[in-house]
Amino acid sequence: MTVPSFDPVTARLVLALARDGSIARTAQTERIAPSAVSRRIAELEGRLGVVLFDRSAQGVRLTTAGNAYAETARIILQQIEDLDVLMSGFSAGRAGRLRLACTSSALSGLLPERLALFAQTYPGVTLDIREMYGTAALSALSDAEVDLAVLTDNHDFSPYEVLPVSSDDVWVIAAPDHPLAPRLAGGRPIPFADVVGHEMVGFHHSGALDRLLSDAAARAGQSMGERVNVETMSSLVRMVEAGFGIGFLRGTGLHLLGGTDVLGAPLAEDWARRSMVVAMRKMPFRSHAVTNFLGLLRDTPAPGADAKVSKRRI
Known part of the structure; x- marks a missing residue:
């Protein structure tokens, strides 16, 4: 045969x-x-x-x-991918490729600015960026379809090496006439139990944030009072602003509140304190493109969510 x-x-x-x-x-x-x-x-x-x-x-x-x-x-x-990387190590040139799998939260935060800086510094490197859910991003990483995965830290990273990128805490947001508005106006952490009973604007069913919140509600013996569901964070902010309920955003998405009257505060629980990380396969060597990008991330730390929003309207 x-x-x-x-x-x-x-x-x-x-x-x-x-x-x-x-x-x-x-x-x-x-x-x-x-x-x-x-x-x-x-x-x-x-x-x-x-x-x-x-x-x-x-x-x-x-x-x-x-x-x-x-x-x-x-x-x-x-x-095969490791062999390509090994051979590229014999070249001192600045050409190559960088393949990333990124969640929508990652691409809504400071990652685009860092990628732009990388592209400016290394114009010979081709960027291949794929937007996908966190579990799919890790699967693509394991399958050697991408070099790096950028996602939140609520996954099993035992098979990978991980580099923290920035704070990505979970925030609750509401319109200024919402009953929770006085609590959110101060920007102080608010317990999840105080917000879970309110109607909310849902985002990305089966996504990492949706699972995180649903699990927390189940532990509290409650369910999320979802009124409408949207597919993008910008749509979520608009629906919250229009009065359809509260919403939940990661810290990387707080810039979307600029120019609105929407108020926000971080959740107080430890499980809501998340980080955005870069995951990579455990390898004895890496391409110049990956090494240079990781170096750029280390040299340009992002501020945490608390540095973005102070005691004021966002």
Whole structure:
């Protein structure tokens, strides 16, 4: 029996499809046609003589054989990427690429300014930035699809090395005529128990912040009184400003309150004190692009949320 040759492109599609659970979603993230995803997977299954995915109306899921293929493919792709990095180390040039998976919170904070500074300092480095949820960002990191993942610290980082970037505490915000407004006006930390009973504007179901708040409410024996749900932080601020309820923002998103009358204060609990971090695979060597970017992050620390908002309207 002839063993099929390893195809890195198709292997990455298998890992992306396993992560996304949907051909349509993978086609969107990988920027190819859904039919091309289906065709490549079917061709690979034909060459291997096994079924890699169970298909259903709810999406796709790896079979036992698919799990075995994915685990081995992940190791091979990591080795390929490590070889590329090792070879790039023999070049002293300033060219290269930097691939990042970032959450929306990261891209709404000070990361864009740091990336702009990096691009200005190293114009020969190509930036490839992907916006995705935290769990997907770590999966892309494990699959060697990206060099770094930028996300909040409420994940399991034991397989990775982590560099703290900035404070990213959870804040509650409300319109100036909201019953909570007098409490928020001082900017002092407020207990979660004092805000959980109010109607809120929801953001990103299944996102890290949504899970964090839902878990906290469950521990308190309550549920979040969600009135409407939006997909972007800027929309959340506008709906809060219009009086649809309170909202929750990470510290990296507080700049969105500029020019509004919206009031805000950080939550008082320890679980609400978060940090934005950069995660990377544990490697004996790194590319010049990654090393230089990490050095830039270390040299330009971001102020914490408490440095952005004082005892005043935001």
